[in-house]
Amino acid sequence: MIVARELLGKIVVRTWNEHLLSGVISETEAYLGETDTASHASRGRTPRTQTMYGPPGRAYVYLVYGMFNMFNVVTEPEGVASAVLIRGLQPLQGHEVMRELRKSGKGLTDGPGKLCQALAIDRTLNGIDLTAGQPLWIEDRNIKPGPIYSGPRIGIDYAGDHDRLAERRFWIEKG
DNA sequence: AGCACGATCTGA
């Protein structure tokens, strides 16, 4: 929750094939823990959710719908399965390469699946340390906060009423 | 072993 808001305005940086790709985080979603029926962690500890239970500051990357990767940041200490899904970025550097990586569609980094394509993020990056630089990390340049909006999360109709309606999606003004 | 179903996106 707190981290989801704090991540807004921070920079995701990715190095790929000698290229530097980056963008400002503009939309996030918080997935709280085993009690959050919208979270993968609600099914307990499984092979896939391992990294969510691991130390914070790592990447939790998984595949949905058989074709899209989702990029999350693990937030709580080891043992607690909490993560923040990165849903949107405002591209900063590497527009050309991002376009190339995405090939089809219009948006570049608006949407969790799209941004993973644009930044060449897949499950091979699952579990990596996001505070250790290459090949993927998060930077805190001091970007002015601006107003933060919130609303219910997307694509979680399977969750129980409480979690489905809870406002755990956050975003800032679009570019 | 088999099955139902996604933390999505695209094009009609």
Place this chain on the structure above:
DNA sequence: CAGATCGTGCTA
């Protein structure tokens, strides 16, 4: 609004 597409977790 339907289809793509396959890993995961549940049931047996």
